[in-house]
Amino acid sequence: MTQNENRLRRREVVGRLLADRGDLLVVSGLGSPTYDCAAAGDHPLNFYLWGAMGSAVTVGLGLALAQPRRRVLVITGDGELLMGLGALATASVMRPKNLAIAVLDNERYGETGMQATHTAAGVDLAGVAAATGFPAATTVREAPALDEAARTLREAEGPVLVVFKVSAKREPMVLPPRDGALLKHRFREALLGSAAA
Amino acid sequence: MVYSERPETARGALGREPQPPSAAGTLDWPLLVFEKLREAEVRQVAYVPDSGHARLIELCHADGDFTTTPLTTEEEGIGILAGAWLGGRRGALLMQSSGVGNCFNTLSLATVCGFPLVMLVTMRGEWGEFNPWQVPMGQLVESGLRLAGVVVYPVYDAALAAPAVEAAARIAFNGNRAAAVLLSQRMLGTKLFKD
Numbered sequence: 001m002t003q004n005e006n007r008l009r010r011r012e013v014v015g016r017l018l019a020d021r022g023d024l025l026v027v028s029g030l031g032s033p034t035y036d037c038a039a040a041g042d043h044p045l046n047f048y049l050w051g052a053m054g055s056a057v058t059v060g061l062g063l064a065l066a067q068p069r070r071r072v073l074v075i076t077g078d079g080e081l082l083m084g085l086g087a088l089a090t091a092s093v094m095r096p097k098n099l100a101i102a103v104l105d106n107e108r109y110g111e112t113g114m115q116a117t118h119t120a121a122g123v124d125l126a127g128v129a130a131a132t133g134f135p136a137a138t139t140v141r142e143a144p145a146l147d148e149a150a151r152t153l154r155e156a157e158g159p160v161l162v163v164f165k166v167s168a169k170r171e172p173m174v175l176p177p178r179d180g181a182l183l184k185h186r187f188r189e190a191l192l193g194s195a196a197a
Numbered sequence: 198m199v200y201s202e203r204p205e206t207a208r209g210a211l212g213r214e215p216q217p218p219s220a221a222g223t224l225d226w227p228l229l230v231f232e233k234l235r236e237a238e239v240r241q242v243a244y245v246p247d248s249g250h251a252r253l254i255e256l257c258h259a260d261g262d263f264t265t266t267p268l269t270t271e272e273e274g275i276g277i278l279a280g281a282w283l284g285g286r287r288g289a290l291l292m293q294s295s296g297v298g299n300c301f302n303t304l305s306l307a308t309v310c311g312f313p314l315v316m317l318v319t320m321r322g323e324w325g326e327f328n329p330w331q332v333p334m335g336q337l338v339e340s341g342l343r344l345a346g347v348v349v350y351p352v353y354d355a356a357l358a359a360p361a362v363e364a365a366a367r368i369a370f371n372g373n374r375a376a377a378v379l380l381s382q383r384m385l386g387t388k389l390f391k392d
Contacts, residue, residue, distance in 0.1 A: 025284075027280070047283055049306070051302075051305050051306070051309070052275075052276065052302065052303050052305055052306035053302070054272070054276075054303070055272070055275070055276035055279075055303055055306055056276075057276075058272075058273045058274075058275075058276025058277045058279075058280065059276045059277070059279050059280040059283070059306075060280060061266075061276070061277055061280060062241065062276060062277035062278055062279060062280025062281040062282075062283075062284070062288070063280035063281070063283050063284045064280070064284075065241060065264050065266070065277075065280075065281065065284075065286075066241065066264075066280065066281045066282075066283070066284025066285060066286040067284040067285070070284075084272075084273065084276075086268075086269030086270050086273065087269070087273050087276070089269055090266065090267070090268055090269055090273055090277075093266075093267060094264075094266055180306075180309040180310030180311070181309075181310055181311045181373075183310065184282075184283065184310045184311065184312065187283050188282075188283060188285070191283070191284070191285070192285045196285060
């Protein structure tokens with residue numbers, strides 16, 4: 001179960017999503033998405049989750065509601081999202097226009113031995129998001145569609161979700177800081193100023 | 198600390214005349230709790246409904262300054278309030294005691310990062326419970342939360358609900374701690390399962 005049919009490379013996808021990031025606020029789900037975001041370049045406005053599986057969307061939602069004029073991009077994996085599918089319904093109900101969710105779907109639990117997730121059996125995460133009422137939810141399988149997907153995640157009225165069907169090939173680990181208090185303080189300082197840290 | 202055992206301390210914190218113990222329904226404790234949340238600059242409230250929280254939820258929804266988020270499961274609220282704090286806003290999480298069990302792994306987000314977290318928990322399975330299915334989780338709440346590193350304020354007297362919320366908010370927002378106020382069935386009234 002270590003390989004799938006997907007051709008997109010996760011690092012290429014994340015590199016594209018975070019290029020010229022401007023004032024984007026980023027929340028990453030535990031495991032590979034956190035390493036992918038670090039590989040694209042550590043940034044104080046990246047809040048990396050290293051645990052609390054299932055929380056990436058909710059952290060992004062709370063941040064989006066608190067900062068309605070800033071774009072919030074959640075970058076997470078299929079297994080992480082599957083643990084908290086209800087969060088998509090909650091995000092849909094709150095309808096934050098500034099919330100975007102990118103799912104790096106390798107159809108595997110990459111941290112635990114590449115066991116298949118439900119998406120390997122056909123569970124359609126974009127379909128779930130659409131069914132909860134997301135105004136935009138799509139699945140991207142080919143590299144030529146990346147630019148438009150990146151634009152959607154950056155500009156479309158949210159909440160918006162894009163699933164990227166990516167290869168299950170492992171990438172080199174790039175580990176960002178994992179001290180939660182440090183990650184929290186530097187994020188708040190970068191966003192709110194030194195008095196808030 | 199159990200508030201009902203040290204009423205002087207709690208009432209001193211209230212900053213006005215002590216109030217006699219009150220049965221639910223004779224004291225508008227949800228309004229007093231709401232005022233304490235406002236004073237603590239709480240503006241994002243997330244909840245899974247409970248009858249004991251019904252009025253407080255209504256008050257939050259009715260206040261245009263509040264962003265009030267209904268959840269599908271309680272641990273969503275821990276993530277949402279962490280995100281709110283990252284964005285510079287303070288929050289509170291409302292739930293019934295059965296939902297505490299849903300929160301334990303996600304509580305690590307609050308405790309590892311030092312996110313302030315104010316939880317208001319209405320109790321079941323704790324005082325004169327009719328439904329045996331509520332008892333196992335209800336009996337785990339106080340010790341379970343303490344084991345998870347949460348500061349716990351059990352409240353048995355409606356007059357002490359608002360002071361306990363004030364204390365929890367202070368320790369959460371000043372000390373970057375998770376704090377839970379447990380509102381007993383003794384003050385809420387035990388569900389009778391009658392029409």
